[in-house]
Amino acid sequence: MKFCVTTPIYYVNGDPHIGHAYASIAADILARFKRLDGWEVHFCTGTDEHGIKVARSAEAAGMDVNKFCDVTSQKFRDLGKAIKLSNDDFIRTTEERHIASSRELWRRLAKDVYKDSYSGWYSARDEEYVPEEDLVDGKAPSGAPVEWMEEESYFFRLSAYQDRLLEFYEKNPDFIAPASRRNEVVSFVKSGLRDLSISRSKFDWGIPSPDAPGHVMYVWIDALANYVTSLGFPENIERVSEMMANCIHVVGKEILRFHAVYWPAFLMSAGLTLPKRIFAHGWWTSEGQKMSKSIGNVVDPQEIVEKYGLDPIRYFLFREIRFGEDGDFSENALRRRISYDLANDLGNLVQRVLTFVQKIGGLRVNYDFGADERPLFDDSRNLVEKLRVLMDKQDLNGALGEIWRLISFSNRFVDHMKPWELAKTNESKLDLVLTALCESIRAIAFGIAPFMPDTAGKIFDFMNVEGKSFREINVNFTNPTFKPPFPLFPKE
RNA sequence: CGCGGGGUAGAGCAGUCUGGUAGCUCAUCAGGCUCAUAACCUGAAGGUCGGAGGUUCAAAUCCUCCCCCCGCAACCA
Numbered sequence: 323m324k325f326c327v328t329t330p331i332y333y334v335n336g337d338p339h340i341g342h343a344y345a346s347i348a349a350d351i352l353a354r355f356k357r358l359d360g361w362e363v364h365f366c367t368g369t370d371e372h373g374i375k376v377a378r379s380a381e382a383a384g385m386d387v388n389k390f391c392d393v394t395s396q397k398f399r400d401l402g403k404a405i406k407l408s409n410d411d412f413i414r415t416t417e418e419r420h421i422a423s424s425r426e427l428w429r430r431l432a433k434d435v436y437k438d439s440y441s442g443w444y445s446a447r448d449e450e451y452v453p454e455e456d457l458v459d460g461k462a463p464s465g466a467p468v469e470w471m472e473e474e475s476y477f478f479r480l481s482a483y484q485d486r487l488l489e490f491y492e493k494n495p496d497f498i499a500p501a502s503r504r505n506e507v508v509s510f511v512k513s514g515l516r517d518l519s520i521s522r523s524k525f526d527w528g529i530p531s532p533d534a535p536g537h538v539m540y541v542w543i544d545a546l547a548n549y550v551t552s553l554g555f556p557e558n559i560e561r562v563s564e565m566m567a568n569c570i571h572v573v574g575k576e577i578l579r580f581h582a583v584y585w586p587a588f589l590m591s592a593g594l595t596l597p598k599r600i601f602a603h604g605w606w607t608s609e610g611q612k613m614s615k616s617i618g619n620v621v622d623p624q625e626i627v628e629k630y631g632l633d634p635i636r637y638f639l640f641r642e643i644r645f646g647e648d649g650d651f652s653e654n655a656l657r658r659r660i661s662y663d664l665a666n667d668l669g670n671l672v673q674r675v676l677t678f679v680q681k682i683g684g685l686r687v688n689y690d691f692g693a694d695e696r697p698l699f700d701d702s703r704n705l706v707e708k709l710r711v712l713m714d715k716q717d718l719n720g721a722l723g724e725i726w727r728l729i730s731f732s733n734r735f736v737d738h739m740k741p742w743e744l745a746k747t748n749e750s751k752l753d754l755v756l757t758a759l760c761e762s763i764r765a766i767a768f769g770i771a772p773f774m775p776d777t778a779g780k781i782f783d784f785m786n787v788e789g790k791s792f793r794e795i796n797v798n799f800t801n802p803t804f805k806p807p808f809p810l811f812p813k814e
Numbered sequence: 815c816g817c818g819g820g821g822u823a824g825a826g827c828a829g830u831c832u833g834g835u836a837g838c839u840c841a842u843c844a845g846g847c848u849c850a851u852a853a854c855c856u857g858a859a860g861g862u863c864g865g866a867g868g869u870u871c872a873a874a875u876c877c878u879c880c881c882c883c884c885g886c887a888a889c890c891a
Contacts, residue, residue: 330891331891332891333891335891370891372891373891375890375891376891440889442889450890451889451890453888453889453890480888502818502819502885503885503886505817505818505819505886506817506818506819506885506886506887507886509817509818509886509887510817510886510887510888512817513816513817513887515888516888516889518888518889519889520889540889541891542889542891544891545891575885576890576891577890577891578886579886579888580888580889580891583888584888584889642826643826644826644827648884649826655825658840658841661851662840662841665851665852666851666852666853667853669850669851669852670850670851670852670853671850671852671853673850673851673852674849674850674851674852674853675849675850677849677850678849678850681849723839730853730854733852733853733854734853734854734855736849736850736853736854737847737848737849737853737854737855738854738855740849741849742848742849742850743849745849809851810851811851812851813851
């Protein structure tokens with residue numbers, strides 16, 4: 323039972339923002355869920371460091387390019403710490419292992435690679451080709467003059483993979499998610515694929531293409547290869563195959579095409595196993611507007627985590643919208659979620675039940691459930707199975723909805739059973755009710771653990787539960803000693 | 815006529831295939847209850863279902879036309 327999940331490797335050209343944190347946390351949640359469910363997991367993230375833009379940024383900053391990459395890559399590593407990523411690997415495309423892996427991948431593409439020339443409108447000032455339709459009055463969008471250029475380039479025979487790709491999408495309808503994105507990709511491929519220029523000779527900040535002096539690899543070959551590098555390519559092919567077969571690439575919608583079209587074609591050509599799914603997530607606006615530096619509404623993940631705490635942010639990002647769609651990040655909405663969902667529903671449930679257990683001197687376990695307690699107990703024990711189905715579809719929003727159904731049911735159960743009255747009138751009934759509630763709280767803690775590891779940890783600690791595996795849910799409590807709880811999401 | 819998705823209560827969405835009193839979650843208001851960071855129960859307010867026409871006893875749902883929004887449209891990480 324092997325499972326692999328990846329984030330995009332982040333381009334070191336800019337600083338981390340909430341979008342990076344979002345993709346990373348999504349992958350982290352999937353990874354943590356699978357680990358709790360007993361799978362061997364490989365969760366990888368990292369930074370993409372080659373390409374003309376990085377070289378130029380380094381120059382603009384007056385820094386050596388290697389040094390520049392060290393500094394910016396570290397920012398993403400720091401972000402990972404701040405949002406408690408449980409990644410097993412952090413890859414940098416400038417690492418030796420990756421350079422070797424990319425070059426080997428290139429060699430394996432050989433039968434589909436040929437040398438030709440690439441031509442187009444080139445802006446010397448911007449150092450890039452400008453697509454014909456982007457020209458403004460015969461100039462680059464930046465206003466720079468363009469000239470018709472031709473340069474030698476290696477090409478990948480992408481056109482040869484059109485039918486194979488379409489057949490693959492047909493046979494694997496869930497390869498691209500969400501479904502709306504799949505349609506975009508399929509219609510893109512159907513419209514006809516052109517061969518892909520995969521080398522550059524105008525700059526040298528890249529991985530040298532094997533057997534092609536003066537050429538470095540097109541950054542996307544280099545970047546995509548990170549996924550197999552991290553799994554041990556080319557030395558450990560067996561592991562690469564096993565992991566890729568059950569691998570989810572979490573990507574932003576803006577880079578879906580590279581992952582859903584080019585990457586499978588490269589893998590087919592190289593004779594490697596294709597990933598199980600490409601999941602394209604949506605984008606966040608901020609307070610109803612597109613995030614932009616000039617408006618000043620770019621959400622800095624570390625700042626917002628410091629202000630509201632990590633778990634509330636991790637919760638909000640996946641509760642507020644369906645994973646795969648766009649959403650709006652607003653502090654009002656965030657505060658509402660914290661107050662209503664976290665403090666009032668979850669926090670209060672744990673508090674009212676565990677405080678009560680303390681008050682009567684500890685839980686006296688009784689599992690002889692009757693018709694009153696049975697439904698709650700069954701829902702608690704069945705929660706993980708329901709979550710499994712949803713998590714396999716990366717329906718993170720649905721999973722949280724399912725957990726909150728159990729929270730809400732538990733709160734209703736307390737209100738109906740009135741344990742404070744049972745304490746005076748019917749102690750054995752009270753024991754049944756509290757046992758059922760402790761069962762549900764434990765199940766809820768496991769359910770939220772992938773999303774809010776710290777909060778789950780606190781509940782596990784209150785209840786002296788290890789919290790390492792979903793299997794613990796199926797073990798009956800045996801007159802446990804609990805610790806006095808404290809509010810999980812205190813209000814001012 | 816490039817391809818695709820969508821316009822339903824303050825917000826987010828379901829319902830459209832297989833016509834029949836317009837629904838869910840959250841938010842709002844009133845009353846009840848109170849073990850708790852409170853929750854729960856009961857009731858209420860709020861929509862000409864993008865627009866116009868048509869079919870039908872009956873249309874959010876079928877047909878026609880129109881308006882608006884949003885993706886994708888290749889070497890951009």
